Amino acid sequence: MMISPKILIPIFSLLCIVFANNENLSEYDGLKVIRVLPVNHFQMISLLNIEDDIDFWRRPDQINRFADLMITPNNSQRVMQYLSSRNIGYEILIDNVRAIVQNERNQMAKIRKQLEMLRGSDITVGFWQSYQRYEAIENLMNDLQDKYPNLVHKINFGKSFEGRELNLMRIGANSNEKKPVIFIEGGIHAREWISTAFVTHFANRLLIGYENHEEDIKTLMETFDFYIVPLLNPDGYEYTHTKYRLWRKTRSTQKSSSCFGVDPNRNFGYEWGGEGTSSNPCSEIYPGTKAFSEPEVKAETDYIMNNLAGRALVYVAVHSYGQYLLYPWGWTDKPTPDNDRLDSMAKLATEEMAKRYSSKYIYGMSTKVLYAAAGAGDDWAYGSASIPYSYTLELRDEGYYGFQLPPEQIIPTSEEAGDGLIAMLLAIQKNDL
Numbered sequence: 484m485m486i487s488p489k490i491l492i493p494i495f496s497l498l499c500i501v502f503a504n505n506e507n508l509s510e511y512d513g514l515k516v517i518r519v520l521p522v523n524h525f526q527m528i529s530l531l532n533i534e535d536d537i538d539f540w541r542r543p544d545q546i547n548r549f550a551d552l553m554i555t556p557n558n559s560q561r562v563m564q565y566l567s568s569r570n571i572g573y574e575i576l577i578d579n580v581r582a583i584v585q586n587e588r589n590q591m592a593k594i595r596k597q598l599e600m601l602r603g604s605d606i607t608v609g610f611w612q613s614y615q616r617y618e619a620i621e622n623l624m625n626d627l628q629d630k631y632p633n634l635v636h637k638i639n640f641g642k643s644f645e646g647r648e649l650n651l652m653r654i655g656a657n658s659n660e661k662k663p664v665i666f667i668e669g670g671i672h673a674r675e676w677i678s679t680a681f682v683t684h685f686a687n688r689l690l691i692g693y694e695n696h697e698e699d700i701k702t703l704m705e706t707f708d709f710y711i712v713p714l715l716n717p718d719g720y721e722y723t724h725t726k727y728r729l730w731r732k733t734r735s736t737q738k739s740s741s742c743f744g745v746d747p748n749r750n751f752g753y754e755w756g757g758e759g760t761s762s763n764p765c766s767e768i769y770p771g772t773k774a775f776s777e778p779e780v781k782a783e784t785d786y787i788m789n790n791l792a793g794r795a796l797v798y799v800a801v802h803s804y805g806q807y808l809l810y811p812w813g814w815t816d817k818p819t820p821d822n823d824r825l826d827s828m829a830k831l832a833t834e835e836m837a838k839r840y841s842s843k844y845i846y847g848m849s850t851k852v853l854y855a856a857a858g859a860g861d862d863w864a865y866g867s868a869s870i871p872y873s874y875t876l877e878l879r880d881e882g883y884y885g886f887q888l889p890p891e892q893i894i895p896t897s898e899e900a901g902d903g904l905i906a907m908l909l910a911i912q913k914n915d916l
């Protein structure tokens with residue numbers, strides 16, 4: 484039977500989708516995520532001792548609290564033996580990482596197809612129904628600047644290791660150099676896609692709210708200038724879209740090793756290289772050869788120091804997952820002199836975050852809630868840049884999907900996190916200004 488060319492084309496494009504979706508998936512074969520529960524100090528230390536060469540999706544934080552780690556066909560036997568010899572209980576959290584990656588790809592391909600027909604000239608239509616690539620995020624910034632020329636200014640602040648432009652958006656009404664600054668950092672860890680999605684959603688929410696004369700948003704836009712970095716680690720982020728979904732670090736090359744990348748959230752120059760880091764360049768928590776070795780971290784911190792010093796009032800680094808709102812210190816268990824103030828704002832924000840969808844966010848000082856991690860952005864912002872309100876926000880979920888949060892959760896996650904942030908900023912505006 485002859486097949487007409489008209490039929491051949493759709494069959495061919497269908498095959499392309501199938502092949503594209505299967506590309507490189509064998510890398511995920513046999514990967515599992517297990518959840519462990521340390522119930523005493525010895526078990527806790529035992530887990531921290533293997534942090535060097537195991538990919539912890541959620542770090543061991545406290546006795547009697549779960550940690551999640553990914554095991555591979557190469558290390559699963561060794562890890563299981565290690566755990567059982569120390570009586571550390573575990574359960575399988577994700578039995579088949581490959582299936583989740585496959586599912587995520589299929590879902591995103593389907594949504595992309597539907598949106599192509601819908602979108603037209605407005606890039607924001609459907610933008611938060613799926614996770615976006617670097618180029619789309621750049622286009623979003625351009626389009627928002629075109630659409631709201633008096634409210635949005637796109638600013639280049641450097642280049643990534645692989646040469647991608649690092650850009651941020653300044654958003655505010657009547658922006659000027661006297662307004663206090665809210666600095667929001669998204670996308671520092673490559674695989675935490677929801678971070679960039681939330682940060683861009685929040686930017687758009689401010690703009691729409693201002694245009695619609697929403698009282699709270701109007702107050703914030705008139706009081707503050709927002710500096711929003713949607714994607715601080717574009718090289719790692721693109722790598723998660725094209726090569727390996729679970730990449731965390733930057734993509735810089737290392738002189739002493741064939742392993743790539745540095746954990747950028749251990750690369751900030753405040754108590755750099757202390758607890759919760761590893762000198763092994765292959766480790767997920769490798770802080771680099773020195774503080775600010777990563778051009779992305781260097782560019783962001785230079786920009787803050789050179790342009791926003793003295794004006795920056797709030798810094799929020801957005802990550803996933805676990806549902807936490809944390810404040811310094813992360814390098815020591817001693818509280819900062821501002822502990823009460825930081826704590827009351829975090830309490831208020833997390834209460835607000837729970838209102839819309841009953842999501843529970845845990846708040847507290849980093850080392851009280853989690854284990855120490857030196858060289859992170861929030862400690863640098865508070866300790867070196869003297870930004871009085873410094874936070875790390877870990878978005879959804881609590882571990883069911885981990886980093887591969889389904890696209891249909893982008894909007895609800897962004898809404899609830901945005902609610903918390905808005906409430907906190909209004910309170911800061913009332914109390915401090």
Ligand SMILES: [Zn+2]
Binds near residue numbers: 672675748803
């Ligand atoms: Zn992170």
